[in-house]
Amino acid sequence: MGEAERTRPLRTAVIIGSNRESRAGDAIGRWFAGVAAARGDHEIDLLDLAEWRFPERFPDRPDEAVTAFTERLDRAEGFVIVTPEYNRGYPSALKEAVDYGYDEWQAKPVAFVSYGYHWAGRYAVEQLRPVFTELHAVTLRDGLHLDLLAEDTTGAEALERRRRTAHTLLDQLGWWGLTLREGRAARPYVA
Ligand SMILES: Cc1cc2nc3c(=O)[nH]c(=O)nc-3n(C[C@H](O)[C@H](O)[C@H](O)COP(=O)(O)O)c2cc1C
Incomplete structure (x- = not known):
């Protein structure tokens, strides 16, 4: 792998x-x-699930929307999942979208931005970890977790704290993303 390929920005998909x-x-x-x-070190592809029209039932053959979506997953070298917490889990729309991919997730890092009440979406994140383990992806320890009921969610200090945590997440995702880019190029992943 040449220097330019080794160091170019990580193609990171942010999934709402x-x-x-x-x-x-x-x-x-x-x-x-x-x-x-x-x-500048992440080339961002925003995948907002509200903008996708997936089939009503899980199809036998992927339709145009599913194919377009999994192509975007395939192109990505790292992922940030932005998830709320619903009844201690994560949204069904997110599970549907995750399940459309398989190889596309493999040997790539996944980071989480979560939000909710009090626990800031941590239960949703902990339920997503085994899903991505099943898909041979690597989940990151550190995420950004937002408590929507916290007293100060919009003040300058809170925003600065949130920004700093976001950068830590992106630093770590970048490390894993570049490392696994080289790893996948050096030898095929063993699934
Ligand atoms: C069906 C539903 C269930 C919820 N359950 C939880 C929960 O278990 N824990 C929690 O912290 N927040 C819970 N909430 C609050 C959500 O985290 C909060 O409304 C958040 O804004 C939802 O994300 P969204 O607005 O992007 O859909 C729930 C919200 C909904 C709509």
Whole structure:
């Protein structure tokens, strides 16, 4: 692998996992994607599940939307899942989208931005970890977890803390992403 390929920005897909009407996930996901894109070391592809029209039932053969979606997953070298917490889990729309991929997730890193009440979406994240383990992806320990009921969610200090945590997540995702890019190029993954 040449130097240019080794060091070019990581192709990072940011997936907004809520498609609920009046969702908070839209603003959170777009804010995060903006922070990531401004750094220059991640080439961001925003996949907002509210913008995809997937089949009503899991199809025998992938239709155009599913194929287009899995192509975007395939192109990505790392993922950030932006997920809310619904009844201690994550949204069904997100599970549907994750299940459309298989090889596309393999030997790639996955980081989480979560949000919810009090636990800040951590239960959703812990339920997503085994899903990505099954898919041979690597989940990151550190994420960004937002408590939507915290007293200060919009003050300058809170925003600065949130921004710093986002950068730590992106630093770590970058490390894993570049390392696994080289690993996949050096030898085929053994599934
Ligand atoms: C069906 C449903 C179940 C919820 N369950 C939880 C929960 O178990 N824990 C929690 O912290 N928040 C829970 N919430 C609050 C959500 O985390 C909060 O409304 C968040 O904004 C939802 O994300 P969204 O607006 O992007 O869809 C729930 C919300 C909904 C709609």
